[in-house]
Amino acid sequence: MSDVLTKVTLKKLLIDSNINDLQQYLEDLHPADILEVLRDRDLNKLEVMEKLPIRLLADVFEEMEEEEKENFLNLFPEPRQYKIVDEMTSDEIADLLSNFEPKRITRFLANIGKEAAEDVKELLTYEDDTAGGLMASEFVAINETMNVKETLKYLQSAVQDVESAYYLYVLDENDILKGIISLRDLVISTFDTKIGEIMSENVKSVPLEMDQEEVAALFEKYGYQAIPVTDENGKMLGIITVDDIIEVVREEATEDIFRLAGVNEGEIIDGSTFASVKSRLPWLSVNLVTAILAGATVGIFSDTINKVVILAAFNPIIAGMGGNAGTQSLTLIVRGIALGEFTKENAKRIFRKEALVGLINGLAIGLVIAVIGILWTNKPVFGLIVGVSMLGNMCVATIVGYLVPVTLKKLKVDPALASAVFVTTVTDMGGFFLFLGLATLLVNYLI
Amino acid sequence: MSDVLTKVTLKKLLIDSNINDLQQYLEDLHPADILEVLRDRDLNKLEVMEKLPIRLLADVFEEMEEEEKENFLNLFPEPRQYKIVDEMTSDEIADLLSNFEPKRITRFLANIGKEAAEDVKELLTYEDDTAGGLMASEFVAINETMNVKETLKYLQSAVQDVESAYYLYVLDENDILKGIISLRDLVISTFDTKIGEIMSENVKSVPLEMDQEEVAALFEKYGYQAIPVTDENGKMLGIITVDDIIEVVREEATEDIFRLAGVNEGEIIDGSTFASVKSRLPWLSVNLVTAILAGATVGIFSDTINKVVILAAFNPIIAGMGGNAGTQSLTLIVRGIALGEFTKENAKRIFRKEALVGLINGLAIGLVIAVIGILWTNKPVFGLIVGVSMLGNMCVATIVGYLVPVTLKKLKVDPALASAVFVTTVTDMGGFFLFLGLATLLVNYLI
Numbered sequence: 095m096s097d098v099l100t101k102v103t104l105k106k107l108l109i110d111s112n113i114n115d116l117q118q119y120l121e122d123l124h125p126a127d128i129l130e131v132l133r134d135r136d137l138n139k140l141e142v143m144e145k146l147p148i149r150l151l152a153d154v155f156e157e158m159e160e161e162e163k164e165n166f167l168n169l170f171p172e173p174r175q176y177k178i179v180d181e182m183t184s185d186e187i188a189d190l191l192s193n194f195e196p197k198r199i200t201r202f203l204a205n206i207g208k209e210a211a212e213d214v215k216e217l218l219t220y221e222d223d224t225a226g227g228l229m230a231s232e233f234v235a236i237n238e239t240m241n242v243k244e245t246l247k248y249l250q251s252a253v254q255d256v257e258s259a260y261y262l263y264v265l266d267e268n269d270i271l272k273g274i275i276s277l278r279d280l281v282i283s284t285f286d287t288k289i290g291e292i293m294s295e296n297v298k299s300v301p302l303e304m305d306q307e308e309v310a311a312l313f314e315k316y317g318y319q320a321i322p323v324t325d326e327n328g329k330m331l332g333i334i335t336v337d338d339i340i341e342v343v344r345e346e347a348t349e350d351i352f353r354l355a356g357v358n359e360g361e362i363i364d365g366s367t368f369a370s371v372k373s374r375l376p377w378l379s380v381n382l383v384t385a386i387l388a389g390a391t392v393g394i395f396s397d398t399i400n401k402v403v404i405l406a407a408f409n410p411i412i413a414g415m416g417g418n419a420g421t422q423s424l425t426l427i428v429r430g431i432a433l434g435e436f437t438k439e440n441a442k443r444i445f446r447k448e449a450l451v452g453l454i455n456g457l458a459i460g461l462v463i464a465v466i467g468i469l470w471t472n473k474p475v476f477g478l479i480v481g482v483s484m485l486g487n488m489c490v491a492t493i494v495g496y497l498v499p500v501t502l503k504k505l506k507v508d509p510a511l512a513s514a515v516f517v518t519t520v521t522d523m524g525g526f527f528l529f530l531g532l533a534t535l536l537v538n539y540l541i
Numbered sequence: 542m543s544d545v546l547t548k549v550t551l552k553k554l555l556i557d558s559n560i561n562d563l564q565q566y567l568e569d570l571h572p573a574d575i576l577e578v579l580r581d582r583d584l585n586k587l588e589v590m591e592k593l594p595i596r597l598l599a600d601v602f603e604e605m606e607e608e609e610k611e612n613f614l615n616l617f618p619e620p621r622q623y624k625i626v627d628e629m630t631s632d633e634i635a636d637l638l639s640n641f642e643p644k645r646i647t648r649f650l651a652n653i654g655k656e657a658a659e660d661v662k663e664l665l666t667y668e669d670d671t672a673g674g675l676m677a678s679e680f681v682a683i684n685e686t687m688n689v690k691e692t693l694k695y696l697q698s699a700v701q702d703v704e705s706a707y708y709l710y711v712l713d714e715n716d717i718l719k720g721i722i723s724l725r726d727l728v729i730s731t732f733d734t735k736i737g738e739i740m741s742e743n744v745k746s747v748p749l750e751m752d753q754e755e756v757a758a759l760f761e762k763y764g765y766q767a768i769p770v771t772d773e774n775g776k777m778l779g780i781i782t783v784d785d786i787i788e789v790v791r792e793e794a795t796e797d798i799f800r801l802a803g804v805n806e807g808e809i810i811d812g813s814t815f816a817s818v819k820s821r822l823p824w825l826s827v828n829l830v831t832a833i834l835a836g837a838t839v840g841i842f843s844d845t846i847n848k849v850v851i852l853a854a855f856n857p858i859i860a861g862m863g864g865n866a867g868t869q870s871l872t873l874i875v876r877g878i879a880l881g882e883f884t885k886e887n888a889k890r891i892f893r894k895e896a897l898v899g900l901i902n903g904l905a906i907g908l909v910i911a912v913i914g915i916l917w918t919n920k921p922v923f924g925l926i927v928g929v930s931m932l933g934n935m936c937v938a939t940i941v942g943y944l945v946p947v948t949l950k951k952l953k954v955d956p957a958l959a960s961a962v963f964v965t966t967v968t969d970m971g972g973f974f975l976f977l978g979l980a981t982l983l984v985n986y987l988i
Contacts, residue, residue: 102940115550122742122743122744124763126764161947217627246693249728249729250728250731252729259725269664276706277725278707278724280728282697294569296570296571298571316571319707319766319783322844334810336766336783337783339787340757340761340786340790343790344761344794346797347790347791347794347797348794350798351797351872352876354872355868355871355873356865357872358982362872363874363876363877363883363887363891364887364890366880372901374898375901377869378862378865378866378902378905380907380909381862382862382909383908385857385858385861386910387857388857388858389857389858390854392856393854396850400850403843406843407836409836409857410832410857410860410969411832411835411836413828414965415828415832415855418700418828419825421802421803422802422803422821422824422825425799425801426804427807429798430810430811431554433791435809435811436810440811448817451817451818454818454822455821455822455825458822464869466833475882479937518861522861
């Protein structure tokens with residue numbers, strides 16, 4: 095990466111320069127780079143932050159992680175905090191304030207611009223993981239009777255509001271969204287073109303309560319830079335921008351990965367020991383119950399094991415391989431559901447494929463383990479029992495790996511949440527039962 | 542979602558209208574919507590596609606999945622195919638052609654625009670998962686001596702090249718990247734402002750060979766819409782846009798999830814049975830080997846099991862719970878590495894936390910299983926053995942869950958790739974060995 099300003103240079107610049115010296119570098123400073131410098135432990139953070147123009151400082155705050163934001167903000171006296179927050183976009187203010195206690199929220203709302211305060215109050219009422227929670231209230235509204243030159247003149251005079259404009263929104267007198275025009279379409283059109291002529295009227299918009307994962311899917315499908323949020327009457331309420339969506343995609347994927355492994359989706363890698371225990375112990379407890387059930391299945395057959403002790407060695411192989419095969423199917427289905435690739439139309443075809451995969455892999459692995467069983471014990475019947483149990487358990491595993499997440503989805507439970515424990519319980523108990531049951535039936539050939 | 546044109550309406554429109562009728566709707570048709578209609582099985586795809594202006598048709602092709610693209614394209618006679626492909630952006634053409642056989646590639650390159658062919662030839666040489674593989678060669682270059690009005694006039698005359706412009710790139714006479722200006726900055730500046738005054742000179746750019754995951758991290762850090770790709774001298778080669786990055790983030794997450802579960806990262810949910818078997822059987826075979834090793838560990842202790850058959854029931858509980866605890870740590874670390882949250886600075890702290898979590902969870906689960914062991918067998922020593930083995934195996938599990946991905950990362954192997962099999966092998970064999978070993982030592986107290 096060609097960094098014209100390296101972190102070291104930037105740090106020196108921020109420490110050594112005074113406010114006036116900094117002015118000439120401002121357009122080359124990226125808030126994310128400044129934040130990186132501010133994170134250094136040995137820095138007088140307040141001193142450096144006080145040198146930054148308030149607008150840039152607010153941008154630096156917008157780059158921070160949730161927890162960081164509050165810590166950095168608390169370095170300032172509260173009146174100064176109001177000024178910084180006032181420069182942020184409404185969605186950022188709402189995210190920040192949502193962690194404050196009610197009294198502090200009220201103080202902040204009373205001390206920032208009236209219009210912003212109204213917007214933020216509204217935004218605070220929406221759920222975090224919905225369109226409303228992602229939305230910012232700032233967007234550029236224009237009128238369809240304006241022409242391109244008038245629009246450009248208007249934009250030139252309204253710099254503040256054009257913070258993150260990729261699109262201009264064409265509203266009627268009741269703020270109903272009529273059309274949309276991208277900056278790209280604006281700049282390639284001749285000055286006298288009317289906005290009404292070049293705007294697109296087939297505007298996709300989303301309702302406040304749409305789940306963020308659905309919103310992300312729309313962004314991906316249409317390649318949007320931003321998407322408008324409207325109420326049931328088509329009144330424009332705000333916009334969601336693509337930079338928030340990359341975060342959503344990552345978050346949702348992490349949630350899936352964590353849930354499949356029995357880790358609470360909120361656990362952070364660098365968090366406290368207590369938080370980690372709280373995140374994982376409940377899941378381990380559930381697993382303990384199912385593991386005991388599986389152990390009890392083995393207990394039922396202790397007479398048989400007493401007679402043929404080698405069964406105890408092959409037992410975990412059958413169960414474990416079923417678990418592996420089940421986890422493969424499960425993972426594919428869970429991810430397919432999350433990405434919207436699993437649909438009503440292809441559900442049956444996928445089921446047949448999974449069943450067939452289970453059969454083929456079961457035959458292959460079953461054959462190998464049968465041969466090993468015979469070589470180990472010198473008893474063909476033992477090989478037969480091991481092979482058939484492996485085949486059976488792997489078939490059951492892929493089918494259960496399909497059925498569990500699909501059923502959870504129908505019950506409107508996140509398929510990633512409890513699938514793994516269901517599947518391994520079935521493959522453990524099923525594997526033990528099948529293998530030891532068969533061995534019990536044929537025990538006379540094994541002694 | 543407020544769809545002004547629903548899928549049904551759009552389908553009717555596409556089927557019933559002739560080319561001329563369609564003209565008036567064109568600015569409201571989104572390529573992704575048209576593609577959805579084209580995917581219907583009962584449609585005469587070629588007939589509908591022939592009605593679309595070629596530019597729009599090329600946009601529809603750009604929305605398609607890899608495999609789809611070739612199938613749809615093959616519906617046309619080859620000369621027509623050249624025309625469609627010629628309208629695509631260079632990165633899309635390169636992606637498409639990379640699946641063709643060499644002779645067909647040569648034919649296509651000979652039949653599309655000379656400049657595009659040059660670009661595509663170049664792009665075909667880059668790895669898929671690098672900056673070069675993501676890059677498109679189309680961008681808008683301007684000169685720093687132009688003013689805003691001249692720039693707008695230039696853009697108005699050069700519509701074709703402004704396909705996906707969020708930024709204009711300021712190059713010198715040798716195509717060296719000097720600065721960048723966003724359309725937003727352009728439209729809010731007065732007409733007589735010089736580009737040199739408003740451009741940002743601190744331009745982040747990436748080299749051709751940068752891994753796509755690193756590129757995605759830059760997009761997320763800086764909130765860019767696009768990032769330029771330059772050679773070692775700073776010569777501008779192309780741009781990567783944010784819509785490609787959302788795909789990268791999803792892909793990389795899917796890769797992690799799949800690899801953790803032993804599914805080939807390329808497997809698709811709706812693919813062929815053969816592809817699925819090919820994706821999963823190798824992994825199952827590796828697992829079979831490690832499962833047999835674990836089974837052999839049990840085999841070593843068959844004398845003890847013969848004397849105390851209840852060991853066979855508790856055996857899988859100890860091993861399984863270790864596997865679960867190890868998978869939790871492993872997943873947290875693998876994801877932390879992927880997201881760049883695991884760093885040199887916090888590695889030691891995380892290690893200590895994981896070890897402590899293993900200890901606490903091991904104590905909790907160990908205590909419960911010890912009590913159950915005593916109640917089941919009425920032998921306190923059995924409870925002691927079960928509890929201590931559980932504690933030991935869960936401590937080992939979290940530590941191994943940390944060490945394996947961290948070590949793989951140091952060896953420059955994807956931590957998600959082989960971590961799971963390592964960890965469960967250790968927890969299986971370790972669990973069996975610890976539990977049955979202890980039981981063998983203390984066997985006299987158990988009979």
